[in-house]
Amino acid sequence: MSGSRSVLITGAAQRIGAACARLLHAHGYNVIVHYNSSEQAALALVAELNALRHESVVGIQADLLNSTELMQLAAKSQDQWGGLDVLINNASLFFPQTVADTTEHSWNALMGSNLKAPFFLAKAVANSLRSRQGGIVNIIDIHSERGLPGYPVYSIAKAGLEAMTLVLAKELAPEIRVNGVSPGAILWPTEGNTVDRQLEILRRIALQRQGDPVDIAKAVLYLCRDADYVTGQILKVDGGRSLFC
Numbered sequence: 001m002s003g004s005r006s007v008l009i010t011g012a013a014q015r016i017g018a019a020c021a022r023l024l025h026a027h028g029y030n031v032i033v034h035y036n037s038s039e040q041a042a043l044a045l046v047a048e049l050n051a052l053r054h055e056s057v058v059g060i061q062a063d064l065l066n067s068t069e070l071m072q073l074a075a076k077s078q079d080q081w082g083g084l085d086v087l088i089n090n091a092s093l094f095f096p097q098t099v100a101d102t103t104e105h106s107w108n109a110l111m112g113s114n115l116k117a118p119f120f121l122a123k124a125v126a127n128s129l130r131s132r133q134g135g136i137v138n139i140i141d142i143h144s145e146r147g148l149p150g151y152p153v154y155s156i157a158k159a160g161l162e163a164m165t166l167v168l169a170k171e172l173a174p175e176i177r178v179n180g181v182s183p184g185a186i187l188w189p190t191e192g193n194t195v196d197r198q199l200e201i202l203r204r205i206a207l208q209r210q211g212d213p214v215d216i217a218k219a220v221l222y223l224c225r226d227a228d229y230v231t232g233q234i235l236k237v238d239g240g241r242s243l244f245c
Helices: 015-026 039-052 067-080 104-131 152-171 195-203 213-226
Strands: 006-009 030-035 057-061 086-089 135-139 177-183 234-237
Touching: 006 015, 006 067, 015 030, 015 039, 015 086, 015 213, 030 039, 030 067, 039 057, 057 067, 067 104, 086 104, 086 213, 104 135, 104 152, 135 152, 135 213, 152 177, 152 234, 177 213, 213 234
Parallel strands: 006 030, 006 086, 030 057, 086 135, 135 177, 177 234
Antiparallel strands: none
């Protein structure tokens, strides 16, 4: 068992999750890299970080829409280093779906990954977090407040995740701190991404530029490590975009 604090990051193989894994690892955390289908990227990240600090990172595969696999992920994560200090709910499905086109399957997938899985993971690891005075950080979205046109179910799920952050901060206090980070324009979506659309978004950002996954990771690190008297807060990391939305 290591004396380092341990963190489970869902969807940690790439993008924001990988940035969080690298930064927290650099600051001494042992990291559990959760992944579902991105095995190659996840194992490469595990190897990269273990080369820096031996046996400080493990990868665990799980489909978070499968309740059995979710519970196995929670159990393995808590057993890995004798307990868990931080849960970062980052994994998220994101795809366009109009109201007219929404099916029960797509509803369940979007709500399951963005809301149901974070709730039941938090429930499953709460005792471990409580014993270590730990914390939960939920990666939300600035569109949780007003909704993203063309993405109604995703927006509803993220609004639920924001509400969940606030109520869990009450329910799990005083031992567990629960906070959220709401990214703005950090990574362009893979669908519907045109130069004109990018320019339109950038014009509505006070800092007039796109953010970087490391910007989110820095906010997560603050909430995990330095924010001992902060709970029930949603930190917007959006370059001021929410000022104009």
